[in-house]
Amino acid sequence: MKIAIDGMGGDHAPSEVVQGVVEAVKIYDDIEVYITGPEDKIKEELNKNNYSGDKIKIINANEVIGTNEHPVMALRRKKDSSIVKALNLVKSGECDAIISAGSTGAFLAGCTLIVGRIKGVERPALAPIMPGRNGSFMVIDSGANVDCKPNYLVQFANMGSIYYESVFNKKSPTVGLVNIGAEEEKGNELTKETHKLLKEEKHLNFIGNVEPREIPSGETDVLVCDGFVGNTVLKLYEGAALNLLGIIKDSIMSASFMPKMGAMLLKPVFKKLKVKFDYKEVGGAPFLGVDGICIKAHGSSDGKAFKNAIKQTRIFYSSDVIGKIKKEISENN
Incomplete structure (x- = not known):
């Protein structure tokens, strides 16, 4: 696949982007990676990582969209930005993800406006995977849509379940x-109406309402919610x-000496706990509902996070999640 x-x-x-990519192509022999950005800077980083293979291609892009810019305006103005160039590679079909x-903001807007929605999907949704006591769980939507209608949440549930x-x-x-x-009657109008609709989705394993205190289990x-609630839960x-x-x-x-000694003995336990809550282990959050594999990585991602984001993308691709979502949406419309 091409990423x-x-x-x-x-x-x-x-x-860190280049470091993660170099590590990934050494592990996975079935991928090609197109890195967008200033060619001289990307080449310099590839040289630092002693990479001279043919699985990494550079697509020159001389602009960058900052986090403080208006997403849609920036996408329109900065056609030569690294993110727009990457999005267009997916739009054209040259890359799969x-x-x-x-x-x-620019990434979500670009995925929707440039890559485009799957036919029949009303609103794409951001769906990060979070660590829980008894297993990993998904929160969908976690910020892409702060104002929602009940039918949006039903689609979120279906897409999340498929993924x-x-x-x-x-x-x-x-x-x-x-x-x-x-209780079924709890909540605002959005949640009460959504609850009724989800009960009718017989193919879903809908268990009802989940209180926030139960989420970490x-x-x-x-877990389905509008983007305002989801983003609050996430942060x-x-x-x-x-x-x-x-x-x-x-x-x-x-603490005193003895508790510190006890902590030393428990160091492997603390280390394991820290890894469990480390976003770098997951790599990124899928943006479901767009007609291409779109993964949003954390802003502070390092090489390890990018490597794992590529791992996650490969699983997304091989599982044909987009094909399954398309089939589900077409059957329900």
Whole structure:
């Protein structure tokens, strides 16, 4: 498969982007990668990584869209930007997928306007995978659509279920609706109407409402909500995890000798816990509903994160998630 990567997207571009790509092409012999960005800078980074093979191609792009720019206006003005060049590679069919750690707004707008939606999809949705106590879970939508209609959320549920089943190889994953109470009558008009519609989706393994306090358990595979709620859940979850680990570390450092010795013995446990909550292990969040594989990587992604984003993209491609979503949408329209 062929993957387009926004070589100038992210806090550590292009050095970490190139490092991750070089590591990935050494592991996976079935991929070609097109890196977009200033040719001289990309070549310089490839030389630093001692790469001289033919699996990485450079697409020259001399502009960069910043996180503080208006997404749609920037896409229109900066046709020679690294992200627009990468998106057009997917639009033309030259590449099968795009990965970017750049401006989230520009990426989501570009995926929708340039790559385009799957026919019948009303709103594409961002669907990150999060670590839970009993397993990984998906939050869909996590920020692409802050204002939603009930039928949007039903589509989110269907697309999320297809992705989770295909990528995690879990038959009939559980689907829950994020709400302020477990009872069916709880919530606002959006959640109450969505609950009714999801109950009618007999092919979905819909388990009803899921309260926010139950989210970290990982008992529910796919959590459905509008983008405002989803983005709040995502950021609170990330912040809580980081602060909890920080509190534990601070407590250990200020403790007496014996607790510190106990902490030393538990170091492998803490390390394993840290890895579990590390976004770099996943690589990125799929943007479902667009007619191409689109992966949004974290803005602070390093080489490891980009390598794992490529790994995730390969699974997405080999599982034919887009083909399955197209079939599901066409059958329901």
